[in-house]
Amino acid sequence: MTLHLVRHGRPAMTPGVPAAAWDLDPTAYDDVWALRSSGLLPARAAWFTSPEPKAVQTAQLLSDAEVGVLDDLREHERTGEWVDDFAGAVRRAFEHPDVAALGGWEPLDACRERVVAAVRRVLDVHGSDDVVLVGHGTAWTLVVADLTGEPPDLERWAGLAMPDLLVVDV
Structure with a gap:
């Protein structure tokens, strides 16, 4: 089984609104469609997404399949205040x-x-099926570390694009 972890597309950052509530930036749709047409995502898979709007909207652009929403896939919870560093x-x-x-x-x-x-x-339920999860960079960095037994790759985290794809054979 292969796990495909998709980082959401570029959000429309709205000052004063927590990042967890940001929508996908409509000018970023082309980037998401490019990932969809790249051939990197499996033709058949179980699809799930974080409940955050930017992730749900990314999943909807990536697949015509039914996409389950799992609350526990949400990103590392943070306040909505802007952080310079x-x-x-x-x-x-x-x-x-x-x-x-x-x-x-x-x-x-x-x-x-x-x-x-x-x-x-999700992996337990879907056995040998490929799985696509749409979510967030920090959360996916933690998942990859756990599944591979390696420490979190902060350089990879820092280099993630929006959208981006991490693939783990499990």
């Missing part, structure tokens, strides 16, 4: 996953427990 804050979260990197942020250990458990449930 966002990458630095996320790196601190990875360095000290048992504490919140900033006030109002979920400790990364809690995110890992939630997301990895959801992914493992």
